[in-house]
Amino acid sequence: MAPDLRNCSICGRLYAYQGRDICSKCLEKEDDEYAIVRRYVRDYPGASVLEVSEATGVEEEKILQFLRDGRLISRGMSYAAECERCGKSISGGRYCGNCLKELGAEFNSVIPSARRKPEPEITRRKGRERMHIREGD
Numbered sequence: 001m002a003p004d005l006r007n008c009s010i011c012g013r014l015y016a017y018q019g020r021d022i023c024s025k026c027l028e029k030e031d032d033e034y035a036i037v038r039r040y041v042r043d044y045p046g047a048s049v050l051e052v053s054e055a056t057g058v059e060e061e062k063i064l065q066f067l068r069d070g071r072l073i074s075r076g077m078s079y080a081a082e083c084e085r086c087g088k089s090i091s092g093g094r095y096c097g098n099c100l101k102e103l104g105a106e107f108n109s110v111i112p113s114a115r116r117k118p119e120p121e122i123t124r125r126k127g128r129e130r131m132h133i134r135e136g137d
């Protein structure tokens, strides 16, 4: 059987068709980009397509293609970003401006005191305490 020669839909080069409409060179490049995008989404679950595109340098259209192909788990990425805290739709990032402000305030009030009073002894002892029921009461 003669090889099914086609023009790569990306670079236009003639190549032997093997189920994909792009040549092996472009396929390799796409795999690299996919690996980069996948790593980013794994590290930053919930990132928007735009955010991933800006961070990885991979075209938005490519990322959407990965999503359409089912190669990226869409659970880890959202088409329209939503605030992880209140669910409000946002243009990017993980939290809306409101929640960012509130989270910032929370962090500021929690972290300094937590650093000032580390009490590992007590925490450890607490962990060893056992639950028990008084009998014959």
Ligand SMILES: [Zn+2]
Pocket: 008, 009, 010, 011, 012, 013, 022, 023, 024, 025, 026, 027
């Ligand atoms: Zn190509």
Ligand SMILES: [Zn+2]
Pocket: 083, 084, 085, 086, 087, 088, 095, 096, 097, 098, 099, 100
């Ligand atoms: Zn929010």
